[in-house]
């Protein structure tokens with residue numbers, strides 16, 4: 561028996577599909593399904609939408625872990641069906657029967673046992689979702705919020721910037737900045753570059769000189785294009801240029817950072833995983849801000865290690881999206897001075913819950929700021945009315 565006296569009696573995996581919480585699966589009238597520059601934009605047939613190349617093919621993964629006393633922890637990631645299969649047929653053995661607080665041991669066993677086929681991607685999505693569910697469960701069993709268990713708050717409120725196509729509306733809603741998904745990539749040539757810069761100049765005019773503007777490039781660029789975009793956007797006072805390259809191309813990140821003007825930060829890491837991947841990004845590529853996604857990088861257990869490493873490198877950690885799962889971390893760290901909010905309303909004009917309709921009681925920013933409640937765990941529970949498909953053990 562562990563300290564809490566509680567062991568894990570069950571683990572459950574669900575896949576959430578269209579209309580049921582897969583955030584890339586938003587129907588056809590949503591900014592996130594409009595044209596955004598991606599690694600697939602070089603192929604005309606896959607340029608118009610990300611769903612055309614299957615960004616929503618795997619669906620969303622939801623994990624529940626249940627303690628002997630009936631408390632339930634919930635974690636969310638992508639990776640859908642294949643990740644759910646891995647959780648129910650491989651990872652479950654390291655979880656069921658364990659004392660609920662043994663998260664470090666459970667994480668390490670999940671990681672080591674999948675090393676021969678895992679390390680990143682779908683497997684790390686699966687490990688992350690289980691890890692988030694475990695932290696949620698520990699908090700619910702101990703009746704403490706996650707932030708309190710990992711060091712407590714260093715600030716009462718979290719200021720957020722907004723990601724979406726309308727920084728001007730984000731400013732009106734109280735956010736500290738707006739990050740625009742880049743529309744045109746290298747395959748659109750000089751004309752596409754000109755359109756990107758026209759959009760940037762238009763936004764700068766709408767929001768004024770002091771509001772933060774950034775680019776989100778979603779792995780779509782090559783070095784010459786990124787350099788041109790960076791230089792022209794720096795003249796418009798853009799604050800950073802994000803995730804320009806294939807996450808494996810640490811050399812391109814290094815070279816862009818070397819060429820960056822003083823007023824422009826180079827950021828990345830949203831699709832990076834584990835302390836090892838982030839060590840490369842910081843030590844070798846020297847990016848200014850790392851942006852781990854707590855649902856992809858290895859969960860909260862790994863994010864804490866990544867964040868501590870970042871502190872020693874003098875880098876900010878501004879996690880990618882992930883709502884409450886990120887906010888509980890951010891509020892405990894001095895080198896995470898603000899957070900991202902992904903504007904999930906179809907026209908980017910309203911603040912809505914990040915995981916709607918998957919979670920109940922999800923905290924959202926008010927006037928651009930998040931104030932966490934003192935509810936146990938991450939303060940949320942699974943909405944059983946969402947479109948959830950249970951994936952059983954084979």
Ligand SMILES: [Mg+2]
Pocket residue numbers: 776777778802803830880
């Ligand atoms: Mg991004």
